[in-house]
Amino acid sequence: MKKKYIVLFFILLTIHFILPRIMKADPFVFLSSDGTEVASYTEEEILKYKQYYGLDMPLWRQYLNYLLGIFTGNLGYSIYFKEKVTTLIFSRLVWTAGIVIFSLCISSVFGLFLGSFSAWNHQRKLDTILYQGMVIISEIPSFLIANMILMFFIIKWRILPTAGGITPFIKIEFSWSFILDIIKHAVLPSLTLTFLRLPDFYFVSRSAMLQQIQKKYVETAQAKSLGDIYILMRHCLPNAINPIMTRFLLSIQTMFNATLIVENVFKYPGIGKLIRDAVFYRDYLLLQGIFLVITIFILSISLLGENFYQTIEKRKEL
Template sequence: MKKPGKYVTRRLLQVIPTSVIIVLLSFLLLKTAPGDMVDVIAAESGGATKEYMDQMRELYGLDVPAHMQFVHFINRVLHFDLGYSFRDNMPVSSLILERLPATVLLSLSSIGFALVVGVALGALAAKYRGSVLDTAISVISTIGFATPLFWIGLMLIVLFSIQLRWLPVAGMVTVGMDYANHWEYALDVARHLVLPALSLGCFFLSMYVRLTRSAMLEVYGLDFVRTARAKGVSEWRVITRHVLRNALLPIVTITGLQLGGLFGGTVVIETVFGWPGIGRLAYDAVAARDINLFLAIFLCSSLMVIFMNLLVDLLYVVLDPRIEVAQ
């Protein structure tokens, strides 16, 4: 197996131009929207004079041409400074670090739920191909794949929060709750996490079901599986050690891409459930035309996607030694 050092170095060098292009496109899209942060502030305060608005634009650096604003942002990033959010009156890096744990918790919970349940259901569908169970799992996964995330979230709120009153509607913790210990706090967060994690996980669960089923059916027909059965290996061992293990490569690919690109789904779910994460922060940044915050969030999310793709490529070598990383 070739050493992946040069490959990793080349991929890391590609991070800089790729990230710049992504942030530039995001900047241009935000600039095409009418108004800026000063217009939003003036509208919320009930109006302002032109002189006052000009002073505010000069204070926030919005009086210079758009290309110079972008250059100033890139220059700050190169000096490890993401800028200042005048809307929230604090550094952008502090805002992102404050909201990051909530998004990481939601993302990992939803992916974990989707991965475990989806792979299990996909394995069952492949094992009992053509049966009623296979048909039912396929129909359910198709419905889950085609249903919008926000609709799933709203229906779960109606059922479990409004009708049954089992789980809280929104937020990450109960407002005004006085926790006696860390366990009570963790339990409260877990209760608030159930609905958003299920809503976000249902979409990815459907993908895992379909992917696992097709990958395992392909492996079932290979010679080494028939050889293992001919040697008297138990069916459970055939499924877990031979079929499922060799069907993991496409699952690893999708998992890596989903972890990197989960930001798009969290924007919707965090907005529906009032979850205080990066997705909700990005939504608020767009609404407030907070350019520094918006660009910093997109820069971080693009870096996450790039590094997760690199990690997936390296995991291929671990899962299947026959794959070599190109120098």
């Protein structure tokens, strides 16, 4: 199993190295122009920049340097931001992690609750309303949900900031006012991500709990006059946890796609916005670093998921 992940890791590293270099644009020509590919730098100046960043070397040499940098923790300097790639990525990763963790916790809890409630009231009016509502939400594109929430809080309800991660020119210090300012700016991106993930957790929870509710042990529990919530949480949930955990782990992996859109709509200073900036400015080294971090994160979650399932299966055998 570990060998599979190692092979996949190196395949993805190679793809990440190639992708930025097949973009039909020179980052130094672009940075020295007004976006029309007409450079203000001379050819000698552009060549010096390429030599500085090692982009004048043959591709095989660049690839070896890329691998060496990964295993020594040196991912180079961003061409546009002029900062260490590792410093830049991890400074933005903190912002993304905050809204992702919050939205996953809220959407999973509410999705589990609503899915369980819907399953318990299967084929009743409340179940139909919840199910159809979640179907509608799941079909709305992420950029549309983000813009709908943005417009609502701009036009109708102006109580929360709609852009950025902190208020401009605010004094950065460890104080309740500063922490509250960060939380306020994180609410709308987190709310959007919660809406995007909620239907997934609802559908999986409803399906998994419905399978358990139809089994005989539930009838036995009802015959003992046990409460509905007790039956769901104490008896049904432990047996339905596998697909719910699968959805949770998959949601963590796919969150980067959602944050790419959400963070750019709300101008939130996370990884999603950094990816957009790196692509826009043709920043090869920064793109490589971001892809590397995402790859390690996703493969780690996949490995964690496999170990979790193996542990569950062993317990079932016992």
